Amino acid sequence: MEALTTSTALVALAEMGDKTQLLAMLLATRFRRPLPIILGILVATLANHFLAALVGHSIADVLDQGWFRYAVAASFVLMAGWTLIPDTFDEDEPIKAPGRAGVFVTTLIAFFLVEMGDKTQIATVALGAQFENLFAVTTGTTLGMMIANVPAVLFGEALAKKVPMRALQVAAALLFLGLGLWMIADLQGWVG
Template identity: 70%
Template sequence: MEAFLTSTAVVTLAEIGDKTQLLAIVLATQFRRPVPIILGIFAATVANHFLAALVGSQVASILDGQWFRYIVAISFIAMAAWTLIPDKLDDDMESKPARFGAFLTTTIAFFLVEMGDKTQIATVALGAQFENIFYVTLGTTLGMMLANVPAVFLGHELIKRVPLNVVRMIAALLFLAIGLWLLVQTAGWFG
């Protein structure tokens, strides 16, 4: 259950103001059909985050050792710093006309944009930390949906009203806390 709750919280906060959330807003304004967009976000996220959690879990099982736990902890601390850097959607993505319908366009775009994104990297780290592909994927997918579904429905209004700097700070603090906790656990300072 810890894997699920931590994964949900980390990705929900990290996704606020992320380029995939901006993509959700762009797609919502372009297609004006929320259900296919939401289903496309869900499909892309399940596929992408399952693979990321699988990679993290497999790497953790192969490289199980104290030094690897230090690397995972440091990766969370690095994610804290990365979270403070605002994302922006590439200008050329907004101007391209869609070849396919809302669902397929969203699925493909979200899957590709999520590659190498901080939420995907966080999912790899969470998979390595918890070694539970199912709960990490479930949690990170829920986190993506919690952050992106309101963006689909509320679009630009949401971005105007949510103080993104505060949300970025909270997400960064969460990543930092997880990283520091893992360092403390690995070093054996508290039991």
């Protein structure tokens, strides 16, 4: 349960103001078809985050040594700093009309590619390394992405004007920092 709730909270907060959330808003305003956009985000996130969690889980199994656990903890601390750097998305960059592929496939491909190397994908790798339950990590990170992006699709422009993105970024950074410091304290034996 800890893997699911931690993964959900970290990714939902980290996604606020992220380039994939901005992409969700852009797709919603350009195509005005929320259901295929939401389904495209869901499928792209499941695929991307399963692979990321699998990589993290595989690395943790191979490198189950103290230094590696410190590296995972340090990655959470670094993610805290990275979360404070707002993403930008070039709205002038054209998104091609869906054509034959349709809105779903356009969203699926765009989200999968934009998520590559993104902070939420890297967080998923770290979560996969920290927790044994790959299914819970993938479910949690996907749920976190959906919590952040479904409202962006449904209420895009109005939401951007009312939600204090900086406060959400700071909260996400504090969550990453707290998790990283807790892991270090646990490795040092300071936590019971």
